[in-house]
Amino acid sequence: xxxxxxxxxxxxxxxxxxxxxxxxxxxxxxxxxxxxxxxxxxxxxxxxxxxxxxxxxxxxxxxxxxxxxxxxxxxxxxxxxxxxxxxxxxxxxxxxxxxxxxxxxxxxxxxxxxxxxxxxxxxxxxxxxxxxxxxxxxxxxxxxxxxxxxxxxxxxxxxxxxxxxxxxxxxxxxxxxxxxxxxxxxxxxxxxxxxxxxxxxxxxxxxxxxxxxxxxxxxxxxxxxxxxxxxxxxxxxxxxxxxxxxxxxxxxxxxxxxxxxxxxxxxxxxxxxxxxxxxxxxxxxxx
Amino acid sequence: xxxxxxxxxxxxxxxxxxxxxxxxxxxxxxxxxxxxxxxxxxxxxxxxxxxxxxxxxxxxxxxxxxxxxxxxxxxxxxxxxxxxxxxxxxxxxxxxxxxxxxxxxxxxxxxxxxxxxxxxxxxxxxxxxxxxxxxxxxxxxxxxxxxxxxxxxxxxxxxxxxxxxxxxxxxxxxxxxxxxxxxxxxxxxxxxxxxxxxxxxxxxxxxxxxxxxxxxxxxxxxxxxxxxxxxxxxxxxxxxxxxxxxxxxxxxxxxxxxxxxxxxxxxxxxxxxxxxxxxxxxxxxxxxxxxxxxxxxxxxxxxx
Numbered sequence: 160x161x162x163x164x165x166x167x168x169x170x171x172x173x174x175x176x177x178x179x180x181x182x183x184x185x186x187x188x189x190x191x192x193x194x195x196x197x198x199x200x201x202x203x204x205x206x207x208x209x210x211x212x213x214x215x216x217x218x219x220x221x222x223x224x225x226x227x228x229x230x231x232x233x234x235x236x237x238x239x240x241x242x243x244x245x246x247x248x249x250x251x252x253x254x255x256x257x258x259x260x261x262x263x264x265x266x267x268x269x270x271x272x273x274x275x276x277x278x279x280x281x282x283x284x285x286x287x288x289x290x291x292x293x294x295x296x297x298x299x300x301x302x303x304x305x306x307x308x309x310x311x312x313x314x315x316x317x318x319x320x321x322x323x324x325x326x327x328x329x330x331x332x333x334x335x336x337x338x339x340x341x342x343x344x345x346x347x348x349x350x351x352x353x354x355x356x357x358x359x360x361x362x363x364x365x366x367x368x369x370x371x372x373x374x375x376x377x378x379x380x381x382x383x384x385x386x387x388x389x390x391x392x393x394x395x396x397x398x399x400x401x402x403x404x405x406x407x408x409x410x411x412x413x414x415x416x417x418x419x420x421x422x423x424x425x426x427x428x429x430x431x432x433x434x435x436x437x438x439x440x441x442x443x444x445x446x
Numbered sequence: 447x448x449x450x451x452x453x454x455x456x457x458x459x460x461x462x463x464x465x466x467x468x469x470x471x472x473x474x475x476x477x478x479x480x481x482x483x484x485x486x487x488x489x490x491x492x493x494x495x496x497x498x499x500x501x502x503x504x505x506x507x508x509x510x511x512x513x514x515x516x517x518x519x520x521x522x523x524x525x526x527x528x529x530x531x532x533x534x535x536x537x538x539x540x541x542x543x544x545x546x547x548x549x550x551x552x553x554x555x556x557x558x559x560x561x562x563x564x565x566x567x568x569x570x571x572x573x574x575x576x577x578x579x580x581x582x583x584x585x586x587x588x589x590x591x592x593x594x595x596x597x598x599x600x601x602x603x604x605x606x607x608x609x610x611x612x613x614x615x616x617x618x619x620x621x622x623x624x625x626x627x628x629x630x631x632x633x634x635x636x637x638x639x640x641x642x643x644x645x646x647x648x649x650x651x652x653x654x655x656x657x658x659x660x661x662x663x664x665x666x667x668x669x670x671x672x673x674x675x676x677x678x679x680x681x682x683x684x685x686x687x688x689x690x691x692x693x694x695x696x697x698x699x700x701x702x703x704x705x706x707x708x709x710x711x712x713x714x715x716x717x718x719x720x721x722x723x724x725x726x727x728x729x730x731x732x733x734x735x736x737x738x739x740x741x742x743x744x745x746x747x748x749x750x
Binding site: 208209212213214215216217218219220221223226229230233234236237241311313314315316317393395397399400 | 498499500501502503512514515516543544547548579580581620622623624625627639640642643644645671695696697698727728729
């Protein structure tokens, strides 16, 4: 019997998660399927309020943040074990534990995870545009251990609060996750060797890789094509403040958009993890 | 000594104080619904009759049980009784949030109503429903109608009887601080729904509507990326899916094996109402503009 469960596509924001999901969606679709950015058939986002509400049987809108974090692993477990939910679920939460000591991403529900990783020097300008803030502010957020998404104590967001932590702690939380198996996929490798990189990640997700089909999916999801699709049909995952979701998608764009001070700040804050992940050389210089 | 209340067309005798509900002094007959405390409810039900629906909900042919972790256990039976066991030192406001939400919703299913997730606003001799997912802005919209002097019949849990009428529910709107600020409602004098939350009970006048009102219009509230509002009328079979999608706690309904009845109820109800999909901008939406838009649309299809 094939093992079933939830597969997670985890990342800090702006690290190639959507690109990966587009390729996966194109790969899983039939040959005739045209790409529809607004109907990616990979699975609900892990922080979906609707998902957790449906399983719980009461509204997370009436719960406190710690109560919701206690609920989430149980909701995922029920979905995977009893409702037959499988699929590939984007998630921006860091791999963290609730106050009952349970991983929020329930290991019993989890089949596997791909962690999409991108050079923080490139994340910073992209994250700034995504949030419609200046780059300094994005860099500050990436170094804030209390950073989170969708935290608005005064109102209701359709996404549950997602604790991010710092960029470094986010990476380490997933890469070091003890209870689940996690395949690390670098954005830069998705660019440099797409066929090989996607194939390895798909295999880690338990998919049998058909290389011709994968090549076609990668070609359908070329950056310019996605940007064009967004322009013509919109993209519902674009934050309301951001002008566009598919902005530049380049590797090494930071060399033109960051000041030397900003580069130094990011390296000072994240150098250890950057070095571990191959973004700094032995002398601590960006590669 | 239990106190007596009224909601969803039911007389209620409750050992738990329910300040959200209109009180009645005496009852001529035994109450339709009896709410009691039962500290013996401390574990998941066992026995062949019970089917588990979720990590926290179970159903049997005439009973339904729900645990809201660290808050309370609820046992709802025969559409007539709700037994409640608060957990530990939990505050009673927290218990009431779920008693008057999921537990009462399960009871309304047991009593055979079509139960929808949304709110109902009285328009005189008929009413409108606004349905949609959590976060769509339904409660804010209901509060905006209330601020214009319209009576809100029910918020969150709407029960529809077999002739397509909405029952007057709980005369309050649960409103977040940001929505209250947008509507210039001073939250200083309001009770929080739970002590730790920036969400308040906005009380509504209790006596304006006491009988079921025929539903004439249904608006499905959603969001889109564009500026401004977009209103699209739905016809025929297009009205059916949204009623299924906006069924209150669909998992409960399916677990209670009410699918066949529910399909028939949705089909019948879809034939009685006008329905439109309304999309509003993701952020910064003009709530007064939305009220105007809906009023204008309703004026084109008069209720009489």
